[in-house]
Amino acid sequence: MDLDAIQQRLREFATERDWDQYHSPKNLAMALAVEAAELMEIFQWVGAEESRKAIEHPDKVVQVGDEIADICIYAIRLCDIMGVDLDTAIYRKIDQNIEKYPPDAGRHWSF
Amino acid sequence: MDLDAIQQRLREFATERDWDQYHSPKNLAMALAVEAAELMEIFQWVGAEESRKAIEHPDKVVQVGDEIADICIYAIRLCDIMGVDLDTAIYRKIDQNIEKYPPDAGRHWSF
């Protein structure tokens, strides 16, 4: 994925519409959270196992892809505005997670 | 950004911890929304203009990067599980947005 190219297109998109004024970190974080809820809504009332069947329905795959794209567009735009290198941030976080949750700790979730 | 390599690492991370059982689309969407709220929390009580100053604080840039990484990790993992090509989804959505919001429509937000 060419992040520089995507950031460039998103920058042009905002400038051409005079929308840089709306793209503060606060507003972008809010917009991202709204899109995250729209993604979640797709799976709201089905069980976790049932949600795995979504992959068998091409229209659901497109719908999920659309919502994830919305989320990632705001994430990539926010990285541009905040000077965050997303690639570095992702690998740093993966390394932190490996340290935080050692494979042999066998952490499982229940009540 | 090498999406294939990141997806491969996330797949290994889940398998080594026996966490594939938790990574249903429903749960991943929920986890992503929780991380989106953590990103939003950083900017909760400041104004939109004040939020632009976050870039001047290196610790805030790291904190924002960490939260965006959490979000993107779940987004990339969900794409893997749902068979979504993220690159294609992002460009398709950008093209849809260009069509939906023509530059000369000058849409602005107020009450």
Place this chain on the structure above:
Amino acid sequence: MDLDAIQQRLREFATERDWDQYHSPKNLAMALAVEAAELMEIFQWVGAEESRKAIEHPDKVVQVGDEIADICIYAIRLCDIMGVDLDTAIYRKIDQNIEKYPPDAGRHWSF
């Protein structure tokens, strides 16, 4: 507000539709978060000061009231299912907040 009467109506509503099966704490929490995002969406692109003007627009007041009602309905339903006394929980939390944020601490938010 007569919480008992509202809980009774919501219980009947679920039973008449055979929806108790969907009203697990997990699903209700998710549904509540989706409604919270819909409330937030109303104010997404306007500034904090501009959002105060919403009260001058009767249609916005109705829209905000509708979204808050959705949120509170899920909250009240979840209290019923989890055996939470909402009145007690709210006063306990207000008291905790008074202790946590003493009036003379003058905490203010900025970067």
Place this chain on the structure above:
Amino acid sequence: MDLDAIQQRLREFATERDWDQYHSPKNLAMALAVEAAELMEIFQWVGAEESRKAIEHPDKVVQVGDEIADICIYAIRLCDIMGVDLDTAIYRKIDQNIEKYPPDAGRHWSF
């Protein structure tokens, strides 16, 4: 539940801390969504059926009550600021839902 009394206490709480400046509808909606995510996080990785067992754990009941209280406090505060009568809004919404989802329509969720 005495909404007037709660609104009065929340009003005093805000005034004593000089926090009315932060309590715009936009910020309150954002804060509510952050609390909704904290509620959701409790049930993030457990299945829907497993989440029903939370009621057997008194500490979980308290934790859920705390998060619901946070949500309702922001909801009640926002009603005060926006001039929304919460009681009326809830009953109007319940009536709308009865009309929208007739009992005999037997709507169920799956993929």
